[in-house]
Amino acid sequence: MKIRLNTDEEVVKSVKDGLKRTGGYCPCRLERTEENKCMCEEFKAQIKDPDFEGYCHCLLYYKEK
Numbered sequence: 723m724k725i726r727l728n729t730d731e732e733v734v735k736s737v738k739d740g741l742k743r744t745g746g747y748c749p750c751r752l753e754r755t756e757e758n759k760c761m762c763e764e765f766k767a768q769i770k771d772p773d774f775e776g777y778c779h780c781l782l783y784y785k786e787k
Contacts, residue, residue, distance in 0.1 A: 724786040726768065726779065737782040749778040 728734050740749025741760055748758045757763040764776035768785060775787045 723769070723772075726784050726786065728781050728784060729735050740780075742758050748780050750783075 728737075737749060741747070741754070743749065744754065746759050747754045748760055748762050751762075753760045760780075761783065762779060765783060765785075768774045768778070772787075775785060777784050
């Protein structure tokens with residue numbers, strides 16, 4: 723298993739700018755809760771799933787099997 727940044731540098735820059743603007747909360751979500759702080763709880767759960775491969779909600783990270 724490997725976690726990497728999206729290969730699209732424009733997406734990475736956009737999401738990182740959004741994270742700075744929101745104080746570390748996922749810029750793709752409306753609620754500012756601890757569950758939505760990057761790296762979000764949803765993606766942490768997906769990381770633990772051995773069958774999951776794909777992007778986190780905001781497309782910043784990618785989990786490879």
